[in-house]
Amino acid sequence: MKDSNFRLDVFKKASLCRNFEEEVIKYLNNKTIKIPVYVSAGQEFISSTISVLSKKKRLKPLLFGQHRCHSIYLSFGGNIKKLIDELLGLKSGCTKGMGGSASIHSKEINMFGHDGLMGSNGPIGVGACFATKKPTIVFLGDAAAEEDYVLGAMGWASQKKLPILFVIEDNNLSILTEKKVRRNWEMADVAKSFKMNAYTINDDPLSIKKISKNFFKKPVLININTNRIYWHAGAGKDSNDTFDRYDYEKKKLGIKAFKIHEDIKKQIKKLWLRQLEIR
C-alpha cells in the first residue's frame, strides 16, 4: 500500500475516534454523561494505525486495553451505537451498561474489558495469548507498564515466543505525575533485556508502519510517545499548547482529510442524537 493511501486510511479511523471523543466532551460538559470518563483524544493514531496494519495482515487480534480505551474499541471496528449506550449506562451498551468508559468489552471484536487494576491486562493478555496462540495486543499506559506483574508477564511472553504486541501508550503522565519523577529507565530497554524486539517511537503512522514487520510473528514492544489532550478523567484541558497529532495530520493530508473530518463529524453527531432520542 502506498504511504499516502495508508496515511489516509489511518486518518479515517483517527477521525472517527476524535469526532466521537469531541461529542463525549460535549455531553460530559452538559452532564448528559454522568459516569467517570477517560477520553483518548490525542492518542488515537496509535490504535488507528495498528488496526489498519492488522487488517492488512488479515488478523483479528485479541485486544487488552486499559481505562483509556474508546479509541481502541472504535479503531478495531466496535459498534459505535453500543459505545454511546455504554457511556449512557444503558443495557444495550457494549458492556451491558456495567463497564462504563473504563472497561469496554466486546466479544464481537475480541476486546476484553479492564478491571481497574493498572497493568492487570499485561499478565491476563499474556495468559490468553499463551493459551490460544492467537495474535494479541496488550495496550498499556506508561505508568501501568511499571507494575511488577507486567514485567514478569513480558519475560514469560518472550521466553515462549508468543505472537504478542505490547503497545505502551506513553503520554508521559500517571494522572498528573510525569515520567521523569517516577523512573530513570525506559520500557524499550526493559523489553530488550528480555530479548524482545523493542522500539521507542512517536505516534506518526509511518513510524509505526516502518517497524511492523515482526508484529505477531514474535513478541514485540513499542513504546509510542503521544499526547493526552484532555484531563486524566473528565472534560478539562491541562494545556492549550499540547501537540495534537490529529490537527497535524489533517493539515498535512489537506483537502481530502478535511472532507473526511467533516463527513465523519456529521455522522457521529447524528448517531449521538439518535441514541439519545431512543433511550
Ligand SMILES: Cc1ncc(C[n+]2csc(CCOP(=O)(O)OP(=O)(O)O)c2C)c(N)n1
Ligand atoms: C495498581 C493500581 N495503582 C494505581 C491505580 C490508580 N490509577 C488509576 S489510573 C492511574 C494512572 C495510569 O496512567 P497510565 O497507565 O500511564 O495511563 P493513562 O491514564 O496515562 O492513559 C493510576 C495511578 C490503579 N487503578 N491501580
